[in-house]
Amino acid sequence: EGAETVAEKTQTLVHRAKLPHQGSAVSQFITLSIGVAVMLPHPLKAPKDLIKRADEALYEAKASGRDRIVSRPLG
Secondary structure, three states, X not given: OHHXXXXXXXXXHHHHHOOXXXXXXXXXXXXXXXXXXXXXXXXXXXXXXXXXXXXHHHXXXXXXOOOOEXXXXXO
């Protein structure tokens, strides 16, 4: 929940800044796609597992239209 809140606030700040994205076919302003993943420490889980889930969430956000936030819990 906290990570999603940070992602949403970051995305809002970037929207408000209206930073030009010259030459983009997607938007005239910079947008953010963010993948969020969380996990509780566990001896059978490694940091790479968390990074993999966040990366998967990021690519899902981009594939579903960009400028999105997708969250994935690590079970």
